[in-house]
Amino acid sequence: MSDQTHVRTGHDLAPGEEEQHSVGERVLGYVVGLGLALLLTATSFFIAGTDLVWQPSIPVALIVLAIAQMGVHLVFFLHITTGPDNTNNVLALAFGLLVVFLVVGGTVWIMGHLNANMPPMDQIMPMRK
Known part of the structure; x- marks a missing residue:
């Protein structure tokens, strides 16, 4: 067993727990x-x-x-602050930004490649005379 005693300080908060502020x-x-x-x-x-x-x-x-x-x-x-109790919030925000970047960037990339790889319209639908 350890001889260390765990003393809770006034600033030790669980994740998601906020300090009490007045209205x-x-x-x-x-x-x-x-x-x-x-x-x-x-x-x-x-x-x-x-x-x-x-x-x-x-x-x-x-x-x-x-x-x-x-x-x-x-x-x-x-x-969102830099406090140690906001680590989960910052990581969730970073992950959300990564997902948005991947979705928007991937969409733009796919649309650009589709535009470059599409055959001209006259090959798809020949003009009727």
């Missing part, structure tokens, strides 16, 4: 997330509809704002 703290977190999401959305619409921004940089700016928007949603609404 006010939770609402404040959601309101801050909503404010940031609205700000990023309004900025995206402003950049897309204005001539104040250098035109070739607009797609890059929209991509950056979209990634920031995803980050806000992950942190404030889905509660």
Whole structure:
């Protein structure tokens, strides 16, 4: 037998178990997330509809704002953090992204190869005279 005693500290949580927060703290977190999401959305619409921004940089700016928007949603609404109790959530998110990438990438790859390997339409359906 071991002489080690297992003492539960205040920060030791089981997977899926969250620390208790007051309702006010939770609402404040959601309101801050909503404010940031609205700000990023309004900025995206402003950049897309204005001539104040250098035109070739607009797609890059929209991509950056979209990634920031995803980050806000992950942190404030889905509660994905870097804490040790969120390992399962991060792995599930990574697996989900892998599946989406494989499905979308595989579909585009298959459609591209089908288009390149299809015979011309006049060979499939000859023109009637």
